[in-house]
Every structure is written in structure tokens, then in C-alpha cells.
Amino acid sequence: MLWxxxxxxxxxxxxxxIWLFLLLVLVAGGIALGMRVxxxxxxxxxxxxxxxxxxxxxxxxxxxxVNWEKKSLYESCELSASVLEDVGEIQLGILICEDNCVTxxxxxxxxxxxxxxxFTGKNEQYARCSRGLAWHEEKRYEIIASSNQEARGVSx
Amino acid sequence: xxxxxxxxxxxxxxxxxxxxxxxxxxxxxxxxQNKNNAGQWEEFYAKELALxxxxxxxxxxxTIDIQKASELAVKNGVSDPRYIIKFDGQARxxxxxxxxxxxxxxYYFSNxxxxxxxxxxxxxxxxxxxxxxVAPEAAGGKT
Numbered sequence: 527m528l529w530x531x532x533x534x535x536x537x538x539x540x541x542x543x544i545w546l547f548l549l550l551v552l553v554a555g556g557i558a559l560g561m562r563v564x565x566x567x568x569x570x571x572x573x574x575x576x577x578x579x580x581x582x583x584x585x586x587x588x589x590x591x592v593n594w595e596k597k598s599l600y601e602s603c604e605l606s607a608s609v610l611e612d613v614g615e616i617q618l619g620i621l622i623c624e625d626n627c628v629t630x631x632x633x634x635x636x637x638x639x640x641x642x643x644x645f646t647g648k649n650e651q652y653a654r655c656s657r658g659l660a661w662h663e664e665k666r667y668e669i670i671a672s673s674n675q676e677a678r679g680v681s682x
Numbered sequence: 683x684x685x686x687x688x689x690x691x692x693x694x695x696x697x698x699x700x701x702x703x704x705x706x707x708x709x710x711x712x713x714x715q716n717k718n719n720a721g722q723w724e725e726f727y728a729k730e731l732a733l734x735x736x737x738x739x740x741x742x743x744x745t746i747d748i749q750k751a752s753e754l755a756v757k758n759g760v761s762d763p764r765y766i767i768k769f770d771g772q773a774r775x776x777x778x779x780x781x782x783x784x785x786x787x788x789y790y791f792s793n794x795x796x797x798x799x800x801x802x803x804x805x806x807x808x809x810x811x812x813x814x815x816v817a818p819e820a821a822g823g824k825t
Contacts, residue, residue, distance in 0.1 A: 543697055550705045557709060561716060569722070571729045578736045579791060604739075606793045609774045613789050677725045680777055681784045 572654035572673040575618075580656035580671035583620060587660040587667050592622065592633050599634055610636060619653065619672035626668045633667070640670055720754050724786035727751050727767065728778040735776070735790040740817040745810050748801070752809040754780045767811055769796035771821060795821040 586603035599622075600607040610618060619637025624630040627640070643655035653674035660667045716722075727748070734744065748767065755766045758781045768777040774793075779785030798814045 543694065543701075546698060547701060550701060554705065554708065557712065561712065569726050569729055571733055574733060575736065578733065582736075582792070600793070604793045605791055606774045609789050609791050618791060675789065677728055677786045677788045679784060680779075680787045 568677075570654075572675065573656070575675060576654050576656040576671045576673040579618065579620065579673065580658045580669050583622065583671065584658045584660040584669050587622065587669065588662055591662040592667065594634070613675070617653075617673065617675040619655075619670070621670040623668045623670075625666050627670055630668065637672065640672065643670060643672060718754050718757055718780075720758055720780040721786065723751060723754055724778045724780050725788075728776050728786045728788040731767070731769075731776045731778070732788040732790040735794060735796070735815065736792050738792060738794055738815040740794055740815055740820065742815040743812070744815070745812040747809070748811045749809045751778070751780055752801075758782060763801035764799075767799070767801065769799060769813070771795035771797075771818070793818060797821055 582605070583599075583603055586599075590602050594602065598607070599605070599620075600610065610620070619640060620634060621627055621632065621637075621640050622634040623632050639653065640655070642649075642652040643657075645652055646655055651674075653672040655670060655672040658669045658671075660669060731746075734746075738744075751766060752763075755761075760766055760780065760782055765779055768779075769775075770777060770787075773789070774791070775787050775789045777785050777787045794815045795818050796813045797816050798812075800812045802809050
């Protein structure tokens, strides 16, 4: 036991251990910060991915319209339903609206936090978004796509 | 002779040593994890390949220079070319492994499957990855 015997005996050692511990934490923090600065903070493609998703849907809506009764949006646009519904529900988002997404009717929605698109750039954790327009049979549609997908580590 | 406190000094020193050992192991592990910056390169290749597939259409064929990835894989003891870049057509994800103990995965959202994956021998100059993109039905996979 570090603290034994008379009251106060060994208190100096305890104080020294705390200082040593603080010093080690400080050094570890410095090393972690240095590595982060040196290696960078990851490779961010969220904006490009959101743009690719939005563009694909915009082209598809312009070509085929928004009638998804016979063929779903995923089938029409050659999107993977399993990725978008299982993985994408949290990390990828799609919102398709008639005319605009403020007052227009929402025709398709995957994901929910599209309000965060207005704050992109203010918080690193928010999804990156892409807004686009598509015209089909003289009707205008607004398409918002978002991505917050991060790479995952896998074990062998 | 006053021996009182000798035990305290000893236990204090042991605690010092334990803390220093834990700290050293921690720092060593962090450095080993970032060895060669392999993790960052895994992320780079996984994300770029996923982006490529996001925009790909069935029938497309690609040949990509993966010299940096193969160099790192060889340095880290990965000698099997099939192991470094894998396309999981069922889950629609790209898995890049440049170190023996694991890798990095990234999902692509387009409904395509990759076939005919070929990688030149690792470590030689001008390593190339080539593959074909097909519809899942053509590859016998599920949507």
C-alpha cells in the first residue's frame, strides 16, 4: 500500500505519482496531437459521394419521372436497396420533392436529418449534402442527397 | 536504523515503473497502428474505389495504378495480391487491407458487382488493378 502508517506518511509520494501521471498524459496527448497533425484527419469524400448520389437520382428522375409503382426508385436508378436501407438509413439520405423541399410535396424520403444540411460547414459531424433539380414532363423536382458515411475497420 | 517508509518507497517505485511501462506500450501500439501510414492509404483506396463504383455502369472496365498500395502491402508482410483489395458484391463494399491484421471497408450505393479482378504481382513497378463492372443478375448475385 502506498499510504500507510501515520497520518500523512507517504503523502509526498502520492503527490509525485499524480504529477508523473499528469506528465505521462500530457506527453501522450502531445504524441496523439502530433500524429493527427502529421497524418491528417482522414480522407473526406462525403461531399463528393452526396453529389454522386444526387446526380444519379436527378438523371434518373429526368429520364423516367417519379412513378415508382411498377419499379421502385432503387430499381429505376440502379441503386442498391440493401446498402441504402441497411447502411444508408443512418449515413446516406435521399429526399425528393415536387418543385421544392420547403413547400412542395415530399415524394421520397430516406433518412431524416435534412435540416443538418443547412449547417454543413459549421459542424464537422454533420452530413455533407448535395441539392439538385430535375425536370420531367414540365414538372420540377428538387433532390437532396446527403452522406455521412465513414470507412470502417475490419478484422481479418 | 529506521526502516519505516522503505516499503512505501518501494511500492511508489513499482507504481512508477508500472505507469511508465503502460505508457510505453500504449505509445508503441499507437505507432505500430500507424506504421507506414497504411491505415490512411487503406481509407484512401477504399473510398476512391467506392466512388468509382458509385458512378460505374454495367459493362465498364477499369485499370487502376495501385503501386503505392502494393508497396505498403509488401512492406507490411502481405504477399497475397488477392488479399489487398477485395470487392464484396453481396454487401456492396470495397475492402482494402495493407496490413496483415485487418483492413478498411467502404460501401458503394450503385447496384453493380465487380468481376474478373486481376492484380499484377506485388512489389513490381507499375502494379495495376483491373476489373469489370457487371449487373448483379449477370454475376448471379442478389440485389
